[in-house]
Amino acid sequence: MSFTYEALPMRVVFGAGSLRQLPEEAERLGLRRLLVLSTPGQRALAEQTAALFGDACAGMFSEARMHVPVEVAEAARAAARDTGADGCLAVGGGSTVGLGKAIALDSGLPVICVPTTYAGSEMTPVWGLTENGRKRTGRDRSVLPRSVVYDPELTVRLPVEVSVTSGFNAVAHAVEALYAPDASPIVSVMAEEAVRSLATALPAVAADPLDIDARTDALRGAWLCGACLGATTMSLHHKLCHILGGTFDLPHAATHTVLLPYVAALNLPAAPAADQSLRRALDTDAVPTRLAHLATALGAPRSLAELGLTEADLAEVVTQAQTQPYANPRPVTAQELRSLLVDALKGSLAG
Numbered sequence: 001m002s003f004t005y006e007a008l009p010m011r012v013v014f015g016a017g018s019l020r021q022l023p024e025e026a027e028r029l030g031l032r033r034l035l036v037l038s039t040p041g042q043r044a045l046a047e048q049t050a051a052l053f054g055d056a057c058a059g060m061f062s063e064a065r066m067h068v069p070v071e072v073a074e075a076a077r078a079a080a081r082d083t084g085a086d087g088c089l090a091v092g093g094g095s096t097v098g099l100g101k102a103i104a105l106d107s108g109l110p111v112i113c114v115p116t117t118y119a120g121s122e123m124t125p126v127w128g129l130t131e132n133g134r135k136r137t138g139r140d141r142s143v144l145p146r147s148v149v150y151d152p153e154l155t156v157r158l159p160v161e162v163s164v165t166s167g168f169n170a171v172a173h174a175v176e177a178l179y180a181p182d183a184s185p186i187v188s189v190m191a192e193e194a195v196r197s198l199a200t201a202l203p204a205v206a207a208d209p210l211d212i213d214a215r216t217d218a219l220r221g222a223w224l225c226g227a228c229l230g231a232t233t234m235s236l237h238h239k240l241c242h243i244l245g246g247t248f249d250l251p252h253a254a255t256h257t258v259l260l261p262y263v264a265a266l267n268l269p270a271a272p273a274a275d276q277s278l279r280r281a282l283d284t285d286a287v288p289t290r291l292a293h294l295a296t297a298l299g300a301p302r303s304l305a306e307l308g309l310t311e312a313d314l315a316e317v318v319t320q321a322q323t324q325p326y327a328n329p330r331p332v333t334a335q336e337l338r339s340l341l342v343d344a345l346k347g348s349l350a351g
Contacts, residue, residue: 003184008230010123011147012223016212019114019151022052026087029110029146033058035085037076037099039065042092042116045154049091049114059083064096066252067245070131073102080109090145093117093166094252101127101143113145116154117166118198118218119253120173120226123148126234128242135246137234144230150223152216160206164298167202167218168257170225171195171291175264176235177228178274179329184231188277191228195281197221199294206298237263239326240341243317250307257300258307261292262344270330292349303347314341 013021026034035058038046043062050057061079065072080088080103087110090100098121100111105127113122125144128137155163174191177183198221204214240259244250265288268275275287284290296302318337343349 001185004182005184005186005231008123008125008144008227010144010227012150013147014150014220014223016151016153016216018149019049019154020052022049022089022112022114022149023056025112025147025149026053026056026089029087029112031087031110031112032056033084033086034089034112035080035083035087035103036060037064037088037090037096038062038092039095042096045116046091049089058085064092064099066095067130067135067249068095068098068102068128070129073099073106073129077103077106080107085109087112090114090122091116094119094121094169097122097145098128100145102129104143105140108142110146111143113148114154115148115150115219115222117158117162117253118155118170118222119166120170120222120229123223123226124230126229130246133247135242137242148223150219152212152219155215155219156210156212158209160209161299162253163205163209163218164202164295164300165251165253165257167198167222168260168291168295168300169253170222171198172237172241172256172260173225173229175260175274175278176237177232178277179267179271180232180235181327182232187228187231188273190224192277192281194221194224194228195278197224199282202294202298233327235326235328236267236321236332239321239324240317243320244304244309247316247320248309248313250304250309254301254307255304257295258302258304258347259344261288261295261349262340264288264291265349266332266336266340267329274329289349289351293351296350302350304341304345305347309345311342311345314338314345317341
């Protein structure tokens with residue numbers, strides 16, 4: 001056996017109540033003027049977090065948006081310059097983490113993350129920006145957060161639907177890591193455990209959102225999923241989600257949730273080792289169906305149509321997917337792409 005695995009230089013502080021350690025993390029990095037980032041909906045939590053820093057909080061920018069529109073990124077970069085920030089603190093989900101990365105990509109400012117969803121993007125050097133209906137993504141070590149503080153207590157008030165879809169967003173990272181061209185036994189172990197952890201934790205979270213043990217397991221699973229994404233190359237699933245989000249502004253986590261079973265059905269026959277790992281993790285012989293039924297049982301959207309996509313939109317998705325190269329365990333024709341999208345549009349696997 002031979003393989004290559006490159007560990008990313010990440011520092012993680014994990015556990016209930018760990019938010020209180022944030023000032024120590026900033027001090028360890030030598031940061032004295034932090035710009036605190038959030039979405040409008042998370043501003044109250046961001047203000048609570050900023051209060052931990054006193055005078056070390058240089059300011060707040062609470063206009064983070066899904067898919068990181070370039071105009072929002074430019075405004076945040078200007079705020080970082082105007083406040084003289086020497087680092088950013090991203091409090092929230094993937095939208096806020098993505099904004100922190102956009103600032104880092106331009107300025108090199110270090111980012112500390114406090115995730116409040118299960119997106120997992122805080123563990124990756126992947127950035128994304130949306131402009132003129134197109135989402136560009138790339139990898140750059142400069143955007144990799146320097147420190148990530150996971151506090152399960154911050155997730156207990158996350159609505160169940162958001163918990164479920166952000167959890168499935170994370171699962172998608174692990175699924176694609178299992179059949180990535182740069183997969184390794186190390187990543188595969190993490191990915192299988194991550195899927196198992198989230199598949200067990202999410203039903204418990206849905207049954208009792210205040211269950212701190214379930215929240216802890218879900219957050220740990222999301223961390224592992226993100227680490228898998230950070231170590232491997234994205235494939236067809238992520239490519240399609242970026243198109244659907246960037247061009248049609250579909251909600252990011254819900255799009256991942258709906259689409260994942262259909263891409264799995266297409267790809268897993270060409271990736272038997274990945275299929276076996278997922279069968280073990282999900283305790284099933286039919287991975288795509290299990291993914292779709294679990295999401296539906298937990299109240300997630302069943303189809304792309306529910307998210308606002310129409311059949312008239314599919315040609316544009318297929319065109320973009322065929323013109324933008326991506327790694328995948330098997331080649332995919334335009335007709336196969338369209339069939340996949342039609343099934344996801346209708347929610348044919350949701351049951």
